[in-house]
Amino acid sequence: MAGHSDNDLGLPSFDKPVKVAIVIAPYYTSISEAQLAAARGVLDAADVAHETIEVPGSLEVPTAIGIAHRMSNFDGFVALGCVIRGATSHYDVVVNESSRALTMLGLQGICIGNGIITVETRDQAEERADGGRLNTAGGAAEAALHLIALTRSYGAPKGALGFKPRGTIEIADGSSQA
Incomplete structure (x- = not known):
């Protein structure tokens, strides 16, 4: 997750247009509004086109990203999104599983900046959502842009995944293909 750092990498520049989806679970309205403003501010500063996709909760964010990517x-x-600890273990499930799913998507090569806030109190959430304070959403937008730049720096994928069968393949309808 991108967060507050004393190491400012700056915004990358792009020679071709970039399009980013902000996927947000607006569970806490004032916090999500601050997150959206911060993320949009970074993307606008980088001259990046963006769209916003809303989902019911933080557990749905990775699924929506997977769908949108495909x-x-x-x-x-x-x-x-924002997850504030409550009285039950649901917090742990949401925090761990949403983070794990985002990591798995990232390991597949999807460029994701994780700005889902996970905190103990609403005050902590407000501090992290505030674009003028810890600004985790702005940091997540920057992280996504840096991953896009990194991906583009490597050029096109090296080849298709999977295998190419040798010889003739028999199709279920009785035909064959070489």
Whole structure:
């Protein structure tokens, strides 16, 4: 997750247009509004086109990113939401599983900045959502942009995944293919 750092990498520049989806679970309205403003501010400063996708909760953020990655043409994603610890273990499930799922998507090569805030109190959430304070959403947008730049620096994928069968393949309808 991108967060507050004393090491400012600056915003990357791009020679081709970039399109990013901000995927947010607006569970806490004032916090999500601050997160959206911060993420949009970074993307606008980098002259990056962006769209916002809303989902019911933080557990749905990774699923929405996976769907959008397969079905659309986004170069990267900013994952936003806020999970505040309550009286049950549900917090642990949401925090761990949403983070794990985002990591798994990232390991598949999807460029994701994780700005899902996970805190003990609402005051902590407000501090992290505030673009003028800890600004985790802005940091997540920057992280997504840096991953997109890194991906583009390596050029096109080296080849298809999977295998190419040798010889003739028999199709279920009785035909064959070489």
